Amino acid sequence: MKARAMGIAIALALITVAAGGAAPALDRYDATYVAEGASLRYFYTPDTTDQRVAANTQDGLVEQDRYGKFVPSLAESWKASADSSEWTFSLRKGIMWVDSKGQKTAYEITADDFVNGFRYVADPKSGIKNLSKDIRKLIVGLNNYYLDLVDIDSGKKKDLGRDQALAAFDSSVGIKALDRYTVTYKLTKPTPFFLSFLVMELFLPVEQDFLASVGQDFGVAKEKILYSGAYYIADWQRDKQIVLKANPAYWDAKSITVKTVNLQKVVNADVQIQMFQRGELSSASLSADQVKALGKTKWASYIYPAEPSTVTYWFDINFTSANPEFKAFANNLNFRKALYYGIDRAKLNELDDPYQPANILRNTVIPEQTVFDEKGKDYSDYPGVKEIRASGNHYDLKKARDYLSKAIADLTDGKGGIKGVSAATVDFKPIAQFQVDGKLPLQILYVHFTDATDTKRALLLKAMIESTFGKENVVVELGQVIDDMFAEAVEPRRFDIINDNFRFGFADPSAQLGRLITDGGINDGMYSDPEFDKLVADATAKTTLSERYAIFAKAEALFLDRCYVLPWKMGGGAYTISKVLPFTYPRGGFGITRFKYKGMIVEKDPITAARYLQLKTAFYKELTALTGK
Amino acid sequence: MGPYVLRRLGQSLFTVVIVVVSVFMLLRLMPSSGYFTREDYVNMDATARTAYLRNMGVLDNPAIQFGHFISGLAKADLGRSIAIYPRTPVLTILAEKAPYSLWFGLAALVISMGLGLGLGVLMARQKDKVADGIGTVYVTIVRAIPSLIWLFLIQQWVTGLLGWPMVFYGDRPVSWILPTASLSLSGIAWYAIWLRRFMVDEENRDYVRFATSKGLPRRRVMTGHVLRNALVPLVQYFPQQVLLTIAGSLLIESIYSIPGMGGLLVNAIRQQDNPIVQALVLLYSVLGIAGVFLGDILMMLVDPRIKLEGSGGAKAGKA
The missing domain is CATH 3.90.76.10 (Dipeptide-binding Protein; Domain 1)
Incomplete structure (x- = not known):
């Protein structure tokens, strides 16, 4: 009898483990938002x-x-x-x-x-x-x-x-x-x-x-x-809160576990963690500093990385800059390659993820596991982009310096004078104004936002570029915008290099590559490459996905090899602490249905990092089986 | 009194018109790129952007736009938001937001006056003693340390210590306490330090010495003469303080997620939401001017020696 009872207990324990230690589900989800809906x-x-x-x-x-x-x-x-x-x-x-x-x-x-x-x-x-x-x-x-x-x-x-x-x-x-x-x-x-x-x-x-x-x-x-x-919407108070209640007439009501969603506006997302600790929220996003601060507390075991998004961050290079020194260098492939190898992107990512910065690296414009062909093959596994994706952090000091030497040989007269460039005042007012003398060191204006993280990133990038290439060759000036990079810097062309990112619109590489062609909507650098444009046009004309993606992959590989933009990070790569069971709700790289709470399970207790890893492993195994990889 | 009121009303109307017309025209000088975000520029070609601006009415001649604004005003229609809350009537937005700022502001004003005036009297009566020292330390701390610091500290520490919510909830009265208290802190200091100063000034005047030498009890001298005269320069600001509570507090409403008026004007200017900016400028300028006017009247009522006519109006206090 005793042995039988013990057997039942062990069986129950195994079931619990198999279910990931499932705790009772709640019918309420509490979260915050910072930006008020229009x-x-x-x-x-x-x-x-x-x-x-x-x-x-x-x-x-x-x-x-x-x-x-x-x-x-x-x-x-x-x-x-x-x-x-x-x-x-x-x-x-x-x-x-x-x-x-x-x-x-x-x-x-x-x-x-x-x-x-x-x-x-x-x-x-x-x-x-x-x-x-x-x-x-x-x-x-x-x-x-x-x-x-x-x-x-x-x-x-x-x-x-x-x-x-x-x-x-x-x-x-x-x-x-x-x-x-x-x-x-x-x-x-x-x-x-x-x-x-x-x-x-x-x-x-x-x-x-x-x-x-x-x-x-x-x-x-x-x-x-x-x-x-x-x-x-059961309650909507402008700039205060939004309360959603489950629609009793919904066609798929059985999939709705959470019956009430309470969204509370906060002005600063940093308060989320305190609100979560006090039981006011079901989940909270954490900044790198908050992750560090919680490192030795009881909460540390509940912190895990948030799922990355399909947004890609990249550095834009201004090919038509009013800074004549930078314009000369920006149009030189060797210089762009020097930047490509000279920026330690993993180091930059430490500002967002101090523990696993390489996890949020992205080398390509088109995100991985988002676009699939008719056989379920991921676009990012197509030849050309696959190698770039696999190259990881391609920071290489020697290559960076070699390429800069080549650029300097191409563009200067051997005595430090930049060919065709004379002394001038660069007028990027109100962001910056500085003198250039048409000689090395090359002066670059990097424009960033004034928030703490972006300022730290700008200072780090400046130090990185100047130490990699030497201040005798390159000097980085910093300029700031207040709240609209496009209106303040991009549209009036007041930058040499900026950090940019865009939503991924729909399930095709043309969603981004189609807008990065000459005169494309997000070609902020204003470069022009007929060969790239033709490849994009050729790919767009193909209707069989595998044929289409093969050409798009060639186009993207060429685009990245010529360094028109320098991708460096994927979006959404912060940390989280949550009672929401991961992978229970819709997923997607575009559109709005990925924001649905349908199927979401909210537990009574926070999910541990160990359990998240188990669930993640299992989920990606299922996903891989489904997509046929 | 009558001619004075009429003259002041005329001046006030003229001032409001100048302010409103200036702001209206300045808004029309803003670049049209401000009506679009980065994402808008990605999605919209030049044709779509022009069509959008035309349908918003911002491409019309500014004089015609101003005519629309005035005719709308005549019908109590302040227009509809074009950027922050697109298409929502401005009056609806104000009707939703103003009560939060008003109630928090008025509650804080009552507390500020009650505690601030009490503290001021205590400090004046106990000049150079312990109570005065403690009051001075409080005033110095509140006024010297940037409010952002102590407001955040109060939110973090007090809510943690007492287990109160970190943000305001309409249905949880306990969450109303800290925002109100935070709003009151600087008001208390303001009333305390100025009342103390005016009372000390008054105490040194001849009529006080005379009354004291005549044997009047100190309490009667302080309340019947010193306090009453010390309050004269302060009451001038009272109507303005009451009326402008509607403007809310950008900082405190942000910290505690109170959906009031604080920050609305700044956001509207940033997003070039012309109808909201126009409405708020009109509202705040009318209230500001009315506050000054009512302050003069109130000061005259409190102190009958003050004459508003014939001598260039009331003499303002130094507060």
Whole structure:
């Protein structure tokens, strides 16, 4: 009997271990946000607060599951034409919009709601800023429809009335409701990765009668929108808090474990850890300094790295700088290679992750484990980028100095004078103003933000470059911007080198590489390389993903080899302490559905770092099996 | 009194108009790039940006825009936010935020006056004694150390010590205490040090010596004469302090996550949210001018010797 009891106890213990020591789940999730959402108009979500709210209160046609795979949402199935240029979605039937009290309305979610969503987005008067030219040109007829309205509004087009132009949406734009539950999208070109567009906020539905009834007030209060997602907004106090409650009429209610989400605004994310320790929050992000401070406390065993994001940080080099010394060097490949090898990126990363700085290195523009071909192969495993990705921290003092010597030989007259450059005043006011003498040392202006971490990084980078190359060769000046790098430095061209990063838009390398071509939207350095442009164009023309990605990989390898930008870090690489069971909620590298709380399990006690590692190992094993690697 | 009030009202109206027109026109001189973020520039081409600006109305002639603003004002319509809370009526934003700043501000003002005036009287009566020394140390600390430091320390230590929430919650009254106390600390010091100074000044005047030599009890001299006269320069600021509580406190509202008016103007200027800036400038200038005007009236009521007419208006105190 005793032996039997002991056997049962051991079995229970093993089950507990196998389940990762699961603790009871809570039905409430408490978190903070720093940036206030602009509004509840969910078609335009400029920051993560808006995105979190939109993702959890509205559903689109598809969403991403916890592996990042596209799965049905309000559409229960879909099919694409053979060339992927026409996509048809069949909607679930009987799903109703709910109001801000969680009550079902009289409105059913139908195909028309998706058509009307885009009708709203495509009207310039709606002021939806994220309707990019690329998307306008992706859907048949959309760009012309939009431009007609713009011309009518500006008075340039007088032969067509606004109402007439609006009425032309149904006949001219390639988004149509074939019947009450079928919506189709006709695209201007084969787009096998179109599903990744559908997780963007632009493709969400809206109920037309409700929209007409609220007019300009759409999204200015929680009562002024309807809800199609897992939660409705039960309380929304501007600049204070957002409370989400589970939608009782939700089509997938069984997946909603957390019934109440309480988001509390704080002005400084650093208070999160104290709030977490006092039981006010379910999770907290930690800075490097906080991780160090907690190193010898009981909390240390609960700290683990946050999951990296698909955002890549890179250094932009100004090829058209008003600093004549830097302009001469920036356009020299040997100098750019000297920087490539001369910046110790792992050292820079210690400011964010003092313990495992190499873990947040990223050498490529396109993030890993985000874009997969038709066979499930990760784009970052394609030849060209795979080698660069594997090269780790390519800091190499000897190579850096050798390349700088070559650059100096190319660009100077042997006596330290820079060819074609004479003394001048470099006017980067109000950021900086300095004299250059047209001789070595080369003067570089690095522009950074004034917060503590970015200032430390700037000082470290300055020390690193000057010690690597010698102050007799290179001197780094520092300039600061207050809160908008683009408006203060990039747009007025007041920089030599800056640190930059961009959201990854959709599941294709063109999301970034397509914008990094000559005159591309994020080509902040203003370089030009016809060979790279052609490779991107060639890749874009291919519709078979494996063929497409092979050429994109060549393009990216060439781009990185020529050092037009210098990638150095992945986003999201801070530390966390949390009661949320990792890998239980949606995942993805783009769009908003990755912000859903669907499936999230919140435990009573914080997750230990050891348990996180177990869960991570198991998760990535499953993910690898799924993606066929 | 009547002509004086009319003249002051006319001057006040003129000042408000000058301030509002100046700010309105200055906003129109700001670069249009301020209406867009980096992400906007990535997403929007020049056509889309121009269309966006046109639909916001910022490409219209400034005189026409000003006409819209004035006609809106006549209908009590301050317009809609264009950047911080896009499309939300400005009046709705103010109606949501102002009560937080008002209630916290008024509560803090009452505490500041109650404790500050009490401390000031005590310090004056106990001049150069222990109570005066302790009060002076308090005032020196509050005024010499940057408020950011002690405000953060109070939030970190006191909430940790007492187990109170770190931020404000509308449904947890205990979380209202520290923001109110923090708001009061500098007010207490301000009232205490100025009242002490004015009372000490008054104590040295001939009429006080005369009253004391006539045998009036010290308590009566202090309360009936010294305190009453010492309060005259302070009451001038009282209406302004009450009215401008609506502006909130950027620092304390930020630290305790109070969704009040503090910081709204700064954010609106940074994000070029013209309708909010215009509304706040109008509101604050009207309240500021009204505060000065009411202060003069109040001072005259407290001290009938002060005449507002015929001598260039009331003489301001030094506080």
